[in-house]
Amino acid sequence: MERESVRFVSGDAECVAWYYPGTNGGCVVMAGGFGVTKEPGTDLFASRFQRAGFGVLAFDYRRFGESGGSPRQVARVGEQLADWQTAIAYAAELPGVEKVAIWSFSLSGGYIFPIAARNPQLAAAIAQTPNADGPAASRNAARHQKPLAMLRFAGRALADALGSLIGRPPLLVPLVGPPGTVALLTTPDSLRTNEALNPGNKYNEWIQAVAARSALRITAYRPGRAASRVKIPLLVVVADQDQTALAQPSVDAAAQAPGAELLRVPGGHYAPFLEQHDVVAEAEITFLTKHLVSNVVSG
Secondary structure, three states, rough: OOOOOEEEEEOOEEEEEEEEEOOEEEEEEEOOOOOOHHHHHHHHHHHHHHHHOOEEEEEEEOOOOOOOOOOOOOOHHHHHHHHHHHHHHHHHOOOOOOEEEEEHHHHHHHHHHHHHHHHHOOOEEEEEEEEOOOHHHHHHHHHHOOHHHHHHHHHHHHHHHHHHHHOOOOOEEEEEOOOOOOOEEEOOOHHHHHHOOOOOHHHOOOOOOOEHHHHHHHHHEEEHHHHHHOOOOOOOEEOOOOOOOOHHHHHHHHHHOOOOEEEOOOOOOOOHOOOOHHHHHHHHHHHHHHHHOOOOOOH
16 A cells, blocks of 8 residues: 555644545545544555545544544544544645545444535545444443443443543543453444454554543434435445444434435444455445546546
């Protein structure tokens, strides 16, 4: 892959991104899922997009990965949405870029709905196995966790939130763990996280933990409600057996977005990174080509 490290300021921090130069005038802005940095979250698809001629800007949210900001490992929805806005504006000014699209998955895939709704200048958007309904996903996740562990997690999240008020460092929890452990996710398909995103511990600098307080807001976050306001071309990719970001809320969101396309594949949350990768990547490239390259050529 040909790429270079670039930086842009978002809010009170500097975000770091990989920029993959393209050849067809289109650029795809990408970010990883919740607590997932740019390399494990985007490398697999970014390389496919670049080979198809697209430029890519894959960034780390502030407080994560190579980006600045403190305290570290704290995910705040409002800040991350603001990081997206800055990244989109930065991508639009890159040399040779004529059309910009956005792509993400999981919780960040849910962000795609409100971001696409408020940025009609975008050429296209892809929400891959998005978490469109936080309350529904949280209720389902509770079915795969033990009651005592749920209580311990809630206690840690509240202690972390209270500690933040007096400047204490974040109390971290693992992104993934087996049922009975204090972890953000214990769903069956979440246990394939390393297989899908970090095979062979390829990205050994990725901190697979977040501040426990980060979970308090995402459990109530319902970005799929913005789908009806999305006017740009939208592709929603759904894994039918997804137990981490449920399929049905995403199907419902796609139905609310005028002209949205829906791609359904078998498998769990990480099927697009694993057994369904070729099917999904080819469909996404076809979609991007239709809405970015054709418009560039004909424009």
